[in-house]
Structures are given as C-alpha cells and as structure tokens.
Amino acid sequence: MTTQGTVDLGEFQFLSGETISSLEVAYETYGEFTGDNAVLICHALTGSSHVARRPDAGDETAGQARAWWGDVVGPGKAIDTTEYYVVCANVPGSCYGTTGPSSENPETGEPYGTDFPPVTVGDWTRAQRKLLDELGVGRLHAVIGGSVGGMNVLDWLRRYPDDIGCAGVVAAAGRLDAQVLALDTVARRAITSDPNWNGGHYYGGPEPADGLARARQIGHIMYLSKASMSRKFGRRSAGRETVHETSPDPAAAFFPYREVESYLDYQADKFVDRFDANSYLYMTRAMDDFDLSAGYEGDADALAAFEGELLLLSFTGDWHFTVEQSEALAEAAREADVNVAHHVVESDHGHDAFLVEPEKVGPPLSALLEDGLKGRLITDTDDEDDSDSFAPVHTSLFSD
Missing domain, CATH: 1.10.1740.110 (Rna Polymerase Sigma Factor; Chain: A)
Structure with a gap:
C-alpha cells in the first residue's frame, strides 16, 4: 500500500517568529499502519518525500527523477514496507510540494521568493510532528535519516524524545565544521x-x-x-x-x-x-544553522531525555560528515546514558556512500528495526557464524 498526498497544516509559526497562514506538506507513505510500526524517514538536502518506488505512479514523483532510497526502502528490502509503515515528508523551504519560496503567497498571489520566512531544521521536525498527528501516528517505532536528514533525526531526539523507539543517523553530525x-x-x-x-x-x-x-x-x-x-x-x-x-x-x-x-x-x-x-539557499542555511547543543549545556545534555536506542553510521571516505564527528556524537550519547552504537562503514565513495552503497547501509538499519542494537550484521559470506556486532567496526580509529 502506498499513498501520496498533501496536508494543509494551517497557520504555522516558524522558530524565527514569522508566521504563514497556510503550510502545506507533501508526503508519501508505504505499507500499512498497525499502531506501533511507523518509521519516519528524513530526506537529505535536495531530496523529496519520494523515498521508495511507487508501483502506482512509476518511478518519478514531485519532479525528482527516481526514488532516492529505492534500494533501501520497499517490500522485502532493508526497511521492509511489508512490515513497517514508512512516512517521508518533504520539508518546509524545499520545492517538492511542501510550501517554500516558490509557493504562492496567498496574501499577494505571487510566489513568496525571499519573503518566505527563514527555515530551520527545528521547523522541519515540528512540521513532521504535525503531519504525523494528522495521519494518526503517535509514537514512532523509528526515525531514520541521512546527511542533513540525520540532523533532522537528532533534532527529533532532543525535541520529541518520548515519541521515538529507536533512531538511525546516517552520515551526519551534530553540526557542520568550518570548511563545509x-x-x-x-x-x-x-x-x-x-x-x-x-x-x-x-x-x-x-x-x-x-x-x-x-x-x-x-x-x-x-x-x-x-x-x-x-x-x-x-x-x-x-x-x-x-x-x-x-x-x-x-x-x-x-x-x-x-x-x-x-x-x-x-x-x-x-x-x-x-x-x-x-x-x-534556504535548505543550506537550515543545515548550516543546525547545532545539536544549541540551548543546552552540550550534546550530551541535548540527548539526555532520549531513552531509546541510537545507531550512528559513518563512512571512512566521507569528509563532509566525518567518522570522527559521528564518534563524537556517540561519546556524547554514552555520556548521556543513551544506548548507542557507532557502525563505521569502509568506503571510498565519500558522502555519497549513504546513497550509492545500499548494500552497506541497509543491513545495519534492518537489524536496528528488527532487533535493536542487539541485532547482528551478517557479512558478505553466507556463514552466520561470521558476523560482526554493531560497533565500532574500526576501534583503532578511536584508540590512543
């Protein structure tokens, strides 16, 4: 079962303090909701709600050429839509169906342009929470996202910690470094x-x-x-x-x-x-602005209220969001007594690895959803005895 739609959330006040009279949010769902199987997936910078392939609508939705995680999400795939009710929403400020700068301003009849309010990752999270309320989804089994979508997940952990069973943060960090x-x-x-x-x-x-x-x-x-x-x-x-x-x-x-x-x-x-x-412009500014520790004493304090399980995935060739940044997040989670695992993926694909190597991204996410952090990852062999626990794969990276 798949659905594609738009919900009008009505008046929406952004964290900047500015308000628009109507925020429409474009979303897609996959699978059937059974009350405790909802998984929210947060898209990356230029992604859309079209996270998985839709047999009823071909493989092109909302202007995006293909499902951006079509090899990870779907029937029988790592995030199995025959088991989980997957929701993905386009975020405010983007241009794939959710209200943003190119949308019509009802007060003028013209596109907002740069009159659109400044947008933050926190606004994305709050809009997603309101959408889920409209869909009848309360507590989520999991929230998963990659890149700035992973930052979106981190914001969920500090903003709505009681609403999440487990979380997967893929190729992300608590904040961008000066070079990026x-x-x-x-x-x-x-x-x-x-x-x-x-x-x-x-x-x-x-x-x-x-x-x-x-x-x-x-x-x-x-x-x-x-x-x-x-x-x-x-x-x-x-x-x-x-x-x-x-x-x-x-x-x-x-x-x-x-x-x-x-x-x-x-x-x-x-x-x-x-x-x-x-x-x-709006999406990159939201990403640049995000700082997990903002308003808190530090990253550990920001994560302290989350009582679920947290899986961090990083990639050795990624210099946009580095292995070291993910390990810093893991240390903060440990300090906050969050049940956390950091899985380091050997890859030379750079930041794109989380999109182009589904065979390395899917298994740990699947195990997280099915068994939590007690799950084990099977290697490329068929021998189940030849398996690795989640974390960290490369302990030498973090030793003295």
Whole structure:
C-alpha cells in the first residue's frame, strides 16, 4: 500500500517568529499502519518525500527523477514496507510540494521568493510532528535519516524524545565544521551573484540557472572523496567532441575538456531543471544553522531525555560528515546514558556512500528495526557464524 498526498497544516509559526497562514506538506507513505510500526524517514538536502518506488505512479514523483532510497526502502528490502509503515515528508523551504519560496503567497498571489520566512531544521521536525498527528501516528517505532536528514533525526531526539523507539543517523553530525560552512557560503554566493537572481524574486522571468549550477557543482565536489574522484575521472579527457557547448574562456579550446568537468556540467544541467535556487539557499542555511547543543549545556545534555536506542553510521571516505564527528556524537550519547552504537562503514565513495552503497547501509538499519542494537550484521559470506556486532567496526580509529 502506498499513498501520496498533501496536508494543509494551517497557520504555522516558524522558530524565527514569522508566521504563514497556510503550510502545506507533501508526503508519501508505504505499507500499512498497525499502531506501533511507523518509521519516519528524513530526506537529505535536495531530496523529496519520494523515498521508495511507487508501483502506482512509476518511478518519478514531485519532479525528482527516481526514488532516492529505492534500494533501501520497499517490500522485502532493508526497511521492509511489508512490515513497517514508512512516512517521508518533504520539508518546509524545499520545492517538492511542501510550501517554500516558490509557493504562492496567498496574501499577494505571487510566489513568496525571499519573503518566505527563514527555515530551520527545528521547523522541519515540528512540521513532521504535525503531519504525523494528522495521519494518526503517535509514537514512532523509528526515525531514520541521512546527511542533513540525520540532523533532522537528532533534532527529533532532543525535541520529541518520548515519541521515538529507536533512531538511525546516517552520515551526519551534530553540526557542520568550518570548511563545509565555507563551501556552502561560496555556493550561496554563486546563486545570489547571478544577475538573474533579482533578490530572489525571479519567478516569471529568467532564473539564476548559472548560479544554481555552480552551487550544485560545489556540492558534488563535497559529496565525493579524493579516491572516488580519482577512480571515476582521473585526469582523463572527455574528448574534444564532447566539449561543453559554452566554453568558459577563449583559450579553453586548446586544452582538454576533462571527464571531471563533463561530469560536473552534466550534474549541474540536470539539477537546474528540477530544483529551485531559493530553496537551495534556504535548505543550506537550515543545515548550516543546525547545532545539536544549541540551548543546552552540550550534546550530551541535548540527548539526555532520549531513552531509546541510537545507531550512528559513518563512512571512512566521507569528509563532509566525518567518522570522527559521528564518534563524537556517540561519546556524547554514552555520556548521556543513551544506548548507542557507532557502525563505521569502509568506503571510498565519500558522502555519497549513504546513497550509492545500499548494500552497506541497509543491513545495519534492518537489524536496528528488527532487533535493536542487539541485532547482528551478517557479512558478505553466507556463514552466520561470521558476523560482526554493531560497533565500532574500526576501534583503532578511536584508540590512543
């Protein structure tokens, strides 16, 4: 059973203090609700509510080309929709059906643009809680999310700790470090310096496509590791016949158009067709603003009220959200007496690993949902005696 819909939550006050008269939230559900089997999945920066494949609607929903976790969520998959009632909601500020900058402001009849209120991760969590109330879902069996969706999960733990049985935080951290903050700043400046941005009120006219394209390219560089970029592209030429139609400068024709350039141009071209530039500004600012310890004495204090189980997954090649940052979260959870496990995945795919390696992400999440942290992970062999406990896989990373 799958459903796709939009709920009008009515007047909504953001944590900034600003209010809009109507917040519509787009969502999808998968499976049947039995009262204690609900799993909320929180999407990443440019994701949507379309987390799993929908046989009734093909594999394209809300403008996103495919289900972003279609190999993890679904019938018989790691998050098994024949066992669990999965809910995924597009968050406020995005552009996939939930009210955001590109939505119509009922007071003016025009798109909000940058008149839309500032959005925080806390606003996402509060909107999700209100949506679940509308769906008749109280306590959740689990909340799971990756990247900034993992930050969304952490906000659930501090904001609604009694509503959650267990949580899975995948490739995330309690806050961004200065390097990622800096790169996000440059990405936003690429958008706001585009001559077509027009202060965010570009709807109905030329869009800041070049600025959004550059912002997305910066993002893709952050999501890949050195090893994966070397393996994928090296210094290879894409061939002169594949030169991008607009040369960046007159001398470019003398030099090779490299495969890495071709990849970045291709990804940028695809992205500007499906995402809104203002939403990119709003979503990255929400991510940059998140700090688990804000309003608390520290991360441990923020997690102290959560009495469920917490699984952290990190990836060795990820420099956007590092293994060390996940281990810092795990230490804070231990300090708060939260039952926590930190599973480190060996991968050279960078931050993208949580999306492109479902075979490594799915098993620990499946075990968490089925057995909690007592669950055990089976290796690539078929021998059940050859198994590993959750955490941490690479203890040497955290020893003196």
